Amino acid sequence: MSLVGEGARLVDVAGGGELSGAELTEQVERAAAEVADLPDGVLFARMSVDLASVLRYLGAFEAGRAIALIDPALDADVLADLIGRFRPAAVLAAPEVAPPPGYRAADGHWTRESADGVTPHPDLAVLLPTSGSTGNPKLVRLSRQAVLANAEAIAEVLHIDSAEVAPTCLPLHYSYGVSVLNSHLVRGATVVIEPSGVLGRGFWQAVTEHGVTSLSGVPYHYEMLRRLKFDPAKYPTLRTLTQAGGKLRDELIVEFNDKMLAVGGRMYVMYGQTEAAPRMTTVPAERLADRIGSAGPALPGGAFAIRRDDGAETTHPKIVGEVVYRGPNVMMGYADDEAGLAAGDECGGMLATGDLGYLDQEGYLYITGRLKRIGKVFGNRVSLDDLEQAVRSAAVGIDVVAAVSAGDKVVLFAELPEGEAAPAICKDAARALSDRLHLHTSGFDVRPIDTVPLLASGKIDYRSLEGRV
Structure with a gap:
């Protein structure tokens, strides 16, 4: 055929x-x-x-x-x-x-x-x-x-x-x-x-x-x-x-x-x-x-x-x-x-x-979720996909976000416009995750980024982000 x-x-x-x-x-x-x-x-x-x-x-x-x-x-x-x-x-x-x-x-x-x-x-x-x-x-x-x-x-x-x-x-x-x-x-x-x-x-x-x-x-x-x-x-x-x-x-x-x-x-x-x-x-x-x-x-x-x-x-x-x-x-x-x-x-x-x-x-x-898309926050296993969804649902002004594991915490890169509001939005996102998972906010390192890197397919380039933590 x-x-x-x-x-x-x-x-x-x-x-x-x-x-x-x-x-x-x-x-x-x-x-x-x-x-x-x-x-x-x-x-x-x-x-x-x-x-x-x-x-x-x-x-x-x-x-x-x-x-x-x-x-x-x-x-x-x-x-x-x-x-x-x-x-x-x-x-x-x-x-x-x-x-x-x-x-x-x-x-x-x-x-x-x-x-x-x-x-x-x-x-x-x-x-x-x-x-x-x-x-x-x-x-x-x-x-x-x-x-x-x-x-x-x-x-x-x-x-x-x-x-x-x-x-x-x-x-x-x-x-x-x-x-x-x-x-x-x-x-x-x-x-x-x-x-x-x-x-x-x-x-x-x-x-x-x-x-x-x-x-x-x-x-x-x-x-x-x-x-x-x-x-x-x-x-x-x-x-x-x-x-x-x-x-x-x-x-x-x-x-x-x-x-x-x-x-x-x-x-x-x-x-x-x-x-x-x-x-x-x-x-x-x-x-x-x-x-x-x-x-x-x-x-x-x-x-x-x-x-x-x-x-x-x-x-x-x-x-x-x-x-x-x-x-x-x-x-x-x-x-x-x-x-x-x-x-x-x-x-x-x-x-x-x-x-x-x-x-x-x-x-x-x-x-x-993914079997391998798992991170740890102070020894607690968390789904990185679930964390991304939680940030998007938290109504803090973040739509595009990518989470990667970084030792005993998780780094979340949030696509935000430049400006004085970005640090405050990141803090709000970390606080929302802390409240949701009952873990200290320091376990969630939310960072602003101009553009989340993508593969040619349009999927998030997590490997690139892992190199930044």
Whole structure:
């Protein structure tokens, strides 16, 4: 089965053109032919939000070449480490610097000089790094079946058909961003390739000009859209919002759902992980208002269970434990180096998510935190996610906040404008946490910050903040 369904169309805003029908098929086949004769090994593709990157991705998928989607802003030393560990056949859209030893530069790419390389497993299609712009990421191995199964399931629950027009709201190296691309193309819909994102003026011009019907965003995008006083009534074709990439606070779900209902539109809240290609749930739009706070039921073909402290799994309502997912979209496993690319399926369709949560009587999932997002305040274990939510709910004037562990206390970076009021707001936030948890205020170090650092996906860059404490 192809990722490009009949009728699919790509609109290239920057280039001022579009591809569809036989012309799109020809361009994808040309891209497939270009990668087919490269040496054995995985392909690294630095995925800018542009037509060339989309065609390379689709060409590799159709040619059966395993392709790793790489952030074009990835630190040079992290990219060098990945190249050293995985020895890719080529780095497509390579940096404009001298290639590393063993590679030659030509036509904007780096190609490995040696023909010897590990042949990836024949089921392997897409690889995505597990972390952002720092650290030494391993790669999530996604099979062709997993990618296609998730694209079809998402298209089904979001009612995507050939009339839908979706823009590239998110980076294409990010699992949620490529998922939007996949789920629309597989149903023969239109994807508008526009690089500036939802905070760019050019983006909203494209929404109007090309009749965009849906937007996708992570929590940070919705926080910013609220500040910008987003009004869907200004965009008559825009009638669907989707949100994933972390928990959006309940009051914003209510606000944006009400905005969409007022114009006859709909909003979907979803939950996923890169390891699940990437989405696992969707709250049906018609149930969102009475399921605020829920991540929704499992996608078609998937199922959830809760792993208790004793290791047993249950689907009994209200029992909190680690969320376990089973479905055809689960990864084959991780790869730490070139040898791992040849491995087969090591997960058997089961993913222990590392998230804490519970199910209700109808099988709707509620996420309560992360197993590893835990800090300590004077020896007391606290959920860092819960602390962030508590600060946002404290009505002290903080909407964007990021909490990291710092020894026997927690540091919370609050996005605040410069001014004399910032220190007082931070003190109020610390006092609110102290009152809520009955712990001394000195355990909560709330600091103002101009802008909370983000990864390219729009998620908070916690690793960067940990380096500041």
